[in-house]
Amino acid sequence: MKKKYNVTLWIFIGLVAGIVLGLMMPEFLVTPLAVISSIYMSALRMMIYPLVFCSLVVGIVGIGSIAKTGKIGFHAIAWYVGTTALASALGLVLPKMLGLGKGITITMMETDTQAATFSGLLDTITSLIPGNPFTAFTEGNMLQVLVFALIMGFSALVLKDKAKAFVDICNSVNEISILIIGKVMLFTPLGVFASIACVMHSNGISTMIELGQVMLALYITYFIYAVVIYGGMVKLFAKYPITKFYKDVAPAALNAFGTCSSSATIPISMQCAQENLGIQEEICSLTLPLGATINMDAVSILMSFMITFFGTACGIDIPTNLMIVVLFSNVLLSIGTPGVPGGAIAAFAALSQIAGLPTGVMGVYISVNTLADMGATCANVLGDLACSTVISRKLGMYNKDKA
Numbered sequence: 001m002k003k004k005y006n007v008t009l010w011i012f013i014g015l016v017a018g019i020v021l022g023l024m025m026p027e028f029l030v031t032p033l034a035v036i037s038s039i040y041m042s043a044l045r046m047m048i049y050p051l052v053f054c055s056l057v058v059g060i061v062g063i064g065s066i067a068k069t070g071k072i073g074f075h076a077i078a079w080y081v082g083t084t085a086l087a088s089a090l091g092l093v094l095p096k097m098l099g100l101g102k103g104i105t106i107t108m109m110e111t112d113t114q115a116a117t118f119s120g121l122l123d124t125i126t127s128l129i130p131g132n133p134f135t136a137f138t139e140g141n142m143l144q145v146l147v148f149a150l151i152m153g154f155s156a157l158v159l160k161d162k163a164k165a166f167v168d169i170c171n172s173v174n175e176i177s178i179l180i181i182g183k184v185m186l187f188t189p190l191g192v193f194a195s196i197a198c199v200m201h202s203n204g205i206s207t208m209i210e211l212g213q214v215m216l217a218l219y220i221t222y223f224i225y226a227v228v229i230y231g232g233m234v235k236l237f238a239k240y241p242i243t244k245f246y247k248d249v250a251p252a253a254l255n256a257f258g259t260c261s262s263s264a265t266i267p268i269s270m271q272c273a274q275e276n277l278g279i280q281e282e283i284c285s286l287t288l289p290l291g292a293t294i295n296m297d298a299v300s301i302l303m304s305f306m307i308t309f310f311g312t313a314c315g316i317d318i319p320t321n322l323m324i325v326v327l328f329s330n331v332l333l334s335i336g337t338p339g340v341p342g343g344a345i346a347a348f349a350a351l352s353q354i355a356g357l358p359t360g361v362m363g364v365y366i367s368v369n370t371l372a373d374m375g376a377t378c379a380n381v382l383g384d385l386a387c388s389t390v391i392s393r394k395l396g397m398y399n400k401d402k403a
Contacts, residue, residue, distance in 0.1 A: 014189035015196055015367050022200025030201060033194040040191030041362055043184045048346050049137050051177035053149045054170040056332065059293065060153030061167050071395060076287045079387045080295040081331065087225065087297035088330040091304025092323050094221060100214055100309045140353060146332055181346065188366060195363025211368055214309050221305070222298055222375045229297075230386040238393035240277075248276035249385045256381040260373045262292040265381050273385060278399030279392040287391060291384030298379035299344045300330050302372050303351055310352070310361045318355055326355050344376070345369060 021029075128147045130136040136144035156163035231242040246253075252269040256262060266288055273284040307326060311318040318326070333347040348365055392398040 010189035011192055011367075011370050014191075014193035018193040018196035018367070019200050021193075022197040023205065025197055025201045030198065033197050036194040037191065037198055037363055040184075040187060040194065041359065043187075044181065044191075044345070044362070044366075045349060045359075046184075047177040047180050048349050049140070049145055050173050051181065051346050052333065052350050053137075053145055054174040054177065056146065056149040057153040057156065057170045058167065058174055060150070061156055062293070072283060072286050072391060073290070075391045075394070076290050076387060077294070079390070080291060080383075083229065083297050083383060083387075084295065084300050085327070085331050086229070088300040088304055088327045090221070090225065091301035091330075092308060092327055095217075095305050095308035095312075098217055100210075100217060100305070100312065102312055146329060146350075150332070191363070192367045195360075196367045199360075199364055210313070211364070214305065215368060215371060218302065218305050218372060219375050221301055222379045225297070225301065226379050226382050230382050234386050234389050237390045240389055240393065245277075245386070245389065246382075248272060249382060252381050252385065253378050257374050257378040260370065260377050262295075262377055262380050262384070265377075266292055269381060269385060273388050277385070277389055277392075279388050280397040280399070283392045283395070283397050284388050287388040288384050291380070291387060295380055295383050295387070296344070296347075297383050298376035299347070299373075302376045303330060303344060303348050306348065306365055306372075307351055307355050307357065310357050310365070311355060314358055314361065316356060316358075322355065326351055329354050344373060 025033075128144065130141070130144035130148050133144075133148045135141075136148060152166075156167050227242070231245065234240045234245050235242050249269075249272050252265055252272045255268050256265040269288050270284055273279040273288065274281060304326070308318065310316075329351060330347075333350060345366060348369075349362060352359075352361060352365075
């Protein structure tokens with residue numbers, strides 16, 4: 001039997017090999033590795049706009065149909081959107097307080113630097129509606145693409161069956177985009193190797209040391225958020241002991257950490273919810289799949305952390321007004337972020353453009369994405385189960401023997 005290609009293992013190998021080569025790389029290797037890095041980034045960005053647009057349309061239509069099931073859908077959506085907004089705000093404010101990125105300068109290749117400008121919140125609001133949607137796609141105006149997707153998504157929701165053909169097309173394009181990005185991701189080890197080698201050659205070991213500090217701060221934030229927010233809400237609203245909750249959901253959390261996929265963890269989460277937490281199937285059969293689709297609290301923290309860090313390290317001052325725009329865009333993008341390994345990459349690419357970061361930061365981000373995504377997926381699954389626990393207790397739909 002042919003052994004399965006372990007992308008995660010090869011990404012780490014590519015990362016380590018790129019760091020080592022970058023510290024001692026001769027000049028004649030810089031150009032070919034830069035070309036490989038550029039080709040990889042272009043291939044990855046190729047499907048981002050159709051993926052973001054179609055996934056958001058499909059997500060809105062899906063949420064609308066789920067919400068019709070009544071109180072369960074309403075409470076779940078309110079929980080997920082609210083905690084995602086809180087996580088996004090935390091991820092934008094905390095890195096500034098910690099001073100992440102200060103004292104370090106990341107130099108990008110000149111051809112990779114396409115930082116955008118931000119004239120002000122009012123100007124941004126007035127230009128949100130795309131006069132020509134096709135121009136928004138061709139010029140790479142991510143905010144206009146998001147707004148256009150919202151308009152089309154809610155319109156399809158109102159038209160219902162009359163818009164079925166359009167929604168089916170969006171579903172198909174979304175699946176095609178995910179497939180293509182998935183195939184491109186097979187070359188991620190090579191892309192990470194080339195990108196990080198060039199970054200290390202330009203910036204030295206201090207860059208990786210600073211990234212290590214960011215990862216440490218990120219995991220501490222994951223932990224605090226999971227304990228304080230999720231544990232606190234379970235204790236406060238569900239009257240469920242925090243230590244017992246984490247013991248009962250440990251199998252799902254560990255599987256999420258190892259697989260980096262909240263979608264693949266759904267069967268184990270369902271088992272933990274029904275057998276350990278005593279949640280009725282009517283609750284968890286709705287809240288858990290919905291959570292795997294739109295509950296991206298930790299991914300929001302991750303993206304906000306990295307955007308703030310890269311902005312500081314690249315010498316780009318992200319003003320408060322633009323941070324607010326990034327915050328709301330982050331919440332919207334979480335609706336369409338796939339619950340699969342690397343699902344946050346497309347969302348980060350979109351947010352980094354909105355924040356005006358150089359396109360070259362994608363190579364550095366991807367090199368640490370897997371490590372960061374492991375903790376993020378674990379925290380997201382904990383959030384799904386916390387939501388299910390609170391709703392089941394509030395609606396009285398649980399096994400009293402498990403209380």
